[in-house]
Amino acid sequence: MSAASFALPWRRSRGRAPRAVACEQAELPFDAGGPGRGWYDLVTVDAGRPLGPECLPAATGARRELVLLRVDIGGYRGADIDAEGLARIERALRCWEAAGRMLVVRATYDVGGEALLREPDALEQVVRHARQVGEVVSGHARSVLCYQGLLVGNWGEMHGTRYCGARRMASIYEALRAGVGREVPICVRTPRHVRLLRGASERAREDCALGVFDDAMMGSESDLGSFDPGGAQDADAARAEFLSFLGDGALRVPFGGEAVGTGPWSDVPEALGYLRATRPTYLNAAHDPATMEKWRRAAAPVADERRRGRPAFANMLEYVGAHLGYRLLASDARVIDCRRGGAGAPGLAVDVSLTVENRGFAPLYWPASMAVSVVDARDGKKLGGVREELPWDGAPGARAQVRTRVCLDAGSAAGACAHGALVVAGCAREADGASLPLANGVACDLARLVGGPVVPLAGGDAALAAILPR
Numbered sequence: 517m518s519a520a521s522f523a524l525p526w527r528r529s530r531g532r533a534p535r536a537v538a539c540e541q542a543e544l545p546f547d548a549g550g551p552g553r554g555w556y557d558l559v560t561v562d563a564g565r566p567l568g569p570e571c572l573p574a575a576t577g578a579r580r581e582l583v584l585l586r587v588d589i590g591g592y593r594g595a596d597i598d599a600e601g602l603a604r605i606e607r608a609l610r611c612w613e614a615a616g617r618m619l620v621v622r623a624t625y626d627v628g629g630e631a632l633l634r635e636p637d638a639l640e641q642v643v644r645h646a647r648q649v650g651e652v653v654s655g656h657a658r659s660v661l662c663y664q665g666l667l668v669g670n671w672g673e674m675h676g677t678r679y680c681g682a683r684r685m686a687s688i689y690e691a692l693r694a695g696v697g698r699e700v701p702i703c704v705r706t707p708r709h710v711r712l713l714r715g716a717s718e719r720a721r722e723d724c725a726l727g728v729f730d731d732a733m734m735g736s737e738s739d740l741g742s743f744d745p746g747g748a749q750d751a752d753a754a755r756a757e758f759l760s761f762l763g764d765g766a767l768r769v770p771f772g773g774e775a776v777g778t779g780p781w782s783d784v785p786e787a788l789g790y791l792r793a794t795r796p797t798y799l800n801a802a803h804d805p806a807t808m809e810k811w812r813r814a815a816a817p818v819a820d821e822r823r824r825g826r827p828a829f830a831n832m833l834e835y836v837g838a839h840l841g842y843r844l845l846a847s848d849a850r851v852i853d854c855r856r857g858g859a860g861a862p863g864l865a866v867d868v869s870l871t872v873e874n875r876g877f878a879p880l881y882w883p884a885s886m887a888v889s890v891v892d893a894r895d896g897k898k899l900g901g902v903r904e905e906l907p908w909d910g911a912p913g914a915r916a917q918v919r920t921r922v923c924l925d926a927g928s929a930a931g932a933c934a935h936g937a938l939v940v941a942g943c944a945r946e947a948d949g950a951s952l953p954l955a956n957g958v959a960c961d962l963a964r965l966v967g968g969p970v971v972p973l974a975g976g977d978a979a980l981a982a983i984l985p986r
Contacts, residue, residue, distance in 0.1 A: 539979050543845055543875075545816075545829040546838065548953040549581060551945070552618045552661050552770070552881070553841025555801035556582040560627060561608045563601040564591030571608055573615035582661065582798055583612055587623040589645060589667070590634040596641075597648050605652050613659040620772075620798065622664040623649045624672025631670045631677050639684055642667060643691040650695020658947070661798070662701040662770050664729045666692065673731055674705040675741075685709065686716035693719060701725040701769040706742045707761045727769030728762055733799075734790055734807070735777040762794040766878055767911060772798035772840075775807045782807055784814050784832050795878040795912060797841040808833060838955070842910065843876035844943055845955050849980060851939075852919075856929070864929035866890065866939065868980070869919040872906060875955070880910035883946040886918045890928075893936040893982065899928035905946065936985035941978045954978050 547554065557580050561571045587605055589597060597605075605623075612619055623645075625634040636642050646667055653660060666688040670676040679685060685704075693702060704710055707728060713720040720726055732740035737751065743758040745751040762771055771794060780786060802808075816829035829835040849870035856864055868888050874880055889901030900922050908916035922939070924932060931937075943952040956978055 539981055543955055545834070546955070547834070548838070548843065548955040550842065550844075550952050551581055551950050553797050553876070553878070554582055555580055555837055555840070556584050556620060556772075556798050557801060558584045558586060558803075559612075560586045560588060561604065562588045562591070563597060563604050563623075564588070565604075567604050567607060572611050573617070580801060581617060582620065583617045584620040584622065584664075584800070585609070585612060586627065586672070587621065587649070588625075588627050589623050589649070590625040590627070592645065593625060593634055593636045593641070596644055602648060602652055605649065606655070609652065609656045609659075613656055618659055618661050619656070620661050620664060621653055622672050623667050624665060624669075625667060626670055626672065629670045629676070631668060635668055635677060635679070639679065639687060642679060643687050646688050646691040647695045650692045650697075653700060654695060654697045657697060657699040660700050662703050662727065662729075663692070663696060664703050666704065669705070671731075674709060682712040682716040686713055686720065689713050690717055690719055693723065698725065701727055703727040703729040703769065703771070705729065705731075707758060707765075708743070710761075710765075725769055727765050728771060730762070730771070730773040730794075731776070731800075733773055733775045733794075733796075734779075734782040734787055736779065736781060740776070759790065759793040766795035766797070770797040770841075770878065770881065772796045774800040774803050776804040778806050778810050782810060784811075784817065787811075787832070787836075788817060791836065791839070791877050792912075797878040799836070799840060811836060839875070839877050841876050841878045842874050842880035842952070843955050844880070844952055845873050845875050846941060846978060847871050847873060848917075851981065863926050864924040864932065866922045866924075867920075868922065868939065868941075869917065870941065870980075871915050871917050872908075872943065872954075873915045874908075874910060874912055876912060878912060879914075880952070882910075884910070884943050884952055885946055886916075886941060886943055888918070888920055888922055888939070888941045888980070890922050890924060890932060890937050890939055890983070892931060893938050893985075899932055899937060900924040903944075906943070932983050934985060937983040939980040939983065941980055 559571060561567060585608060592601060625631060653663060665672040665674055666685060668674060668677040668679045679688065702725065704713065710726060710728060730739055730742055732742055737755060738745045743754060745754045765771060775782065811833035812831050814832040816832050816835040829838065852867040852869055854866045872886060883905065885903050885905045887901060887903045890899045891897060892899060902920050902922055904918050904920050906916040908914045942954060944950060945952055
């Protein structure tokens with residue numbers, strides 16, 4: 517849960533409710549973090565060789581929460597992957613999973629642009645490899661954001677390969693899908709590949725977890741050939757259709773890849789239009805370095821008039837990174853009532869209403885909940901709290917209103933009144949409780965409000981208001 521603050525009007529009840537002071541609301545210009553989104557680190561594992569430290573979390577220097585694990589299987593072009601090779605893939609997945617990373621996985625025969633020299637000569641061998649790799653990945657489905665490619669092509673990007681026909685690709689896809697199961701999204705390189713698969717495979721036509729990745733984003737008008745722009749008169753319409761296909765698909769399956777080039781298509785206005793239309797969740801943190809440097813030197817956009825005068829993002833690169841995937845913001849928060857109970861209920865009841873909004877480029881793909889709690893201002897001890905499921909689809913721009921009541925028993929209420937307390941909130945993923953940080957920050961002096969030091973909020977919890985000590 518992330519640090520945030522809100523302007524909350526409080527109402528006293530017959531002078532018996534404790535006095536509370538609101539915190540000022542502010543969306544701050546930083547990347548709030550969170551699982552399954554943002555810039556990714558690229559790590560390559562060779563399934564045919566013993567894993568060195570450069571493949572594992574402790575020594576790679578990979579510090580981001582998302583990792584693209586590229587598995588080189590080119591050493592097995594003439595045989596099935598042996599037990600040792602499968603064990604190496606399994607170990608790499610397990611180590612990164614244990615390190616708390618989410619993964620984008622891509623197995624490929626080629627990591628140097630020479631797919632025709634490294635791919636198997638027989639389709640049947642590729643199909644068996646797809647099934648083998650898929651079965652290993654399936655054991656780590658909860659940590660895999662998506663699987664990229666169908667093993668073939670230069671760098672695993674499905675071009676420069678002898679296996680580009682619809683039936684051949686469908687055979688590989690069906691083996692891979694059978695291996696990974698239904699949970700892991702499979703992303704192919706272009707919309708054309710999606711259409712070919714759906715035309716040749718009934719399973720692909722029914723697959724709601726079939727998407728696209730793009731390693732040539734903004735490299736040219738056509739993303740370096742990711743779609744056919746046609747003639748001059750058709751180019752604008754073809755590009756609009758391409759962006760719409762990517763954006764619609766990203767509502768179901770995480771989309772991402774690499775931003776490349778320094779041409780006009782990566783200028784700030786064009787790039788923002790592209791990113792908002794296609795809804796990317798992840799981008800390579802290191803490639804293209806020229807694009808990264810261009811955005812680092814460019815001014816960040818001003819989101820809206822309300823944020824003028826607030827701290828701004830340092831540059832376009834930081835703005836893009838902060839908005840990849842979901843970006844959750846709490847707003848419109850208020851306390852409907854704060855009152856003491858009667859003789860039969862001598863505690864304290866706090867009724868809270870607030871709105872959670874997704875301001876990121878992409879959806880939040882998992883069910884999530886909002887927790888609202890009251891904690892002791894001195895030591896952070898939880899005095900009471902509730903958790904409510906967010907009633908939304910998590911799409912970009914989606915808003916969910918949460919209205920809930922936090923009840924404190926007599927002892928906790930007495931402690932809140934005597935020492936001061938904070939009303940805090942934060943989001944979490946329903947499946948495992950992983951924090952989904954809010955992009956808010958405290959814009960008031962909490963220590964001054966409660967008359968003493970305030971305990972740091974564990975996990976970056978969101979400060980809603982301060983209950984003042986008597």
